[in-house]
Amino acid sequence: MTGCIGKEKIDAFRKLLGNARKVALAAHVHPDGDALGCVTALALYLKRELGKEVVCLFPDPLPESLEFAKNPSLRYLTGTTEEADLIILMDCNSFSRTDVLGDSLAASRAPKVLIDHHLNPAQDSFSLVFSTPDISSASEFTFWILKALGWDLKDRETGEALLTGMTTDTNNFANSVFPSTFTMASELIAAGVDRDALLQKIYFSYRENRVRLMGYMQNEALTILPEGAAYMILTKEIQRRFDLREGESEGLVNVPLSIREVRLSLLLKEYEDHFRVSLRSKKGTSAQQCALKFFNGGGHENAAGGRLYPAVDLGGKSLEEYVKHALLESL
Ligand SMILES: [Mn+2]
Missing domain, CATH: 3.90.1640.10 (inorganic pyrophosphatase (n-terminal core))
Structure with a gap:
């Protein structure tokens, strides 16, 4: 070093x-x-x-x-x-x-x-x-x-x-x-x-709403693919409902990796014209490659991010189809 x-x-x-x-x-x-x-x-x-x-x-x-x-x-x-x-x-x-x-x-x-x-x-x-x-x-x-x-x-x-x-x-x-x-x-x-x-x-200084959002996302908004990936979509509507402020979804993308079978986790957070993408992976799976190839981004091997512009990036697929395809191709 x-x-x-x-x-x-x-x-x-x-x-x-x-x-x-x-x-x-x-x-x-x-x-x-x-x-x-x-x-x-x-x-x-x-x-x-x-x-x-x-x-x-x-x-x-x-x-x-x-x-x-x-x-x-x-x-x-x-x-x-x-x-x-x-x-x-x-x-x-x-x-x-x-x-x-x-x-x-x-x-x-x-x-x-x-x-x-x-x-x-x-x-x-x-x-x-x-x-x-x-x-x-x-x-x-x-x-x-x-x-x-x-x-x-x-x-x-x-x-x-x-x-x-x-x-x-x-x-x-x-x-x-x-x-x-x-x-x-x-x-x-x-x-x-x-x-x-x-x-x-x-x-240990978060607002209550963040803890409640974390619970909601894990219960209602988490999809697990049996091949070993998971994703969550944090829509604008959910952000409004939980009065979410910038920074308060920090750490959420890590949670699905605590499941034994999950090797790659993705969080989409909706903004005006794009989604902010966070990716985390376990050793042996590359969050970075997934971010580079599918989400206009990059980062570190096991922690990466990017952006997804639905109007131009989806190539005819629905949002969820695109996300599933990107995850499965990256496992
Ligand atoms: Mn840094």
């Missing part, structure tokens, strides 16, 4: 940082805990340890359930960019993943750095690339980069942001965990980060 950091890259990063007065940090559309965690942590470090002016850019609003993880000493902007001397893109592999921010970030004349853990980084868009899929999360990657830069782990809020991002991206140490991931967690906890308090905020 640390092989993909290396002294040369750290020196190059240090130089880019040294030349910058103002740094813009950006992450992917539909920001999750990892996106928020790594951006917040690196921004805190740049501001507090290096005295930089920083701004955190997100294409769209953060889910309410992640509000706790914003740091009040930082500036977060939504759906808009600001001039900066250095741009750092985090937790996604190209500017296109930043949706409405993508064009103006990519067009900026400022040097650009990527810190990411997805496959196929858009190397050509960046002066410096930190990228490997062999790490739990962009937050863990940021932890190791900060350590290489000389961070002493003393700033508690930086540590909390990193542990939050890693914990949410691994679903609390369930997926994509490496030896380095435990080392990171150990070091942060030893440095005083209160993991119990974080878990309270991440997993």
Whole structure:
């Protein structure tokens, strides 16, 4: 893992940082805990340890359930960019993943750095690339980069942001965990980060409606294919009925995988003109290939996502026919 950091890259990063007065940090559309965690942590470090002016850019609003993880000493902007001397893109592999921010970030004349853990980084868009899929999360990657830069782990809020991002991206140490991931967690906890308090905020602070929605979806909206796949469709009507807010269906796609026979699970969430697609798989089955082939998406081997536009993608099939076909072809 640390092989993909290396002294040369750290020196190059240090130089880019040294030349910058103002740094813009950006992450992917539909920001999750990892996106928020790594951006917040690196921004805190740049501001507090290096005295930089920083701004955190997100294409769209953060889910309410992640509000706790914003740091009040930082500036977060939504759906808009600001001039900066250095741009750092985090937790996604190209500017296109930043949706409405993508064009103006990519067009900026400022040097650009990527810190990411997805496959196929858009190397050509960046002066410096930190990228490997062999790490739990962009937050863990940021932890190791900060350590290489000389961070002493003393700033508690930086540590909390990193542990939050890693914990949410691994679903609390369930997926994509490496030896380095435990080392990171150990070091942060030893440095005083209160993991119990974080878990309270991440997993034990939902609204009642989310729990009721989870029950409803598992009872009424779950289809299991005997070949080893499962899917759920979270329509706009159901979202309205349960007063669902952004982020509140997080984790639902994982539930069917707890069934022994199910190797591939899919959740469709309906928006105005498309469905957002979440896919999870067990080892040996590729959620990523399914997302690439059938849902205009991608991601990690066992956790992927994409979009489905019924008006153009279904090729004459009904929605459910298309989903079944895609799942069966991917087993
Ligand atoms: Mn991530």
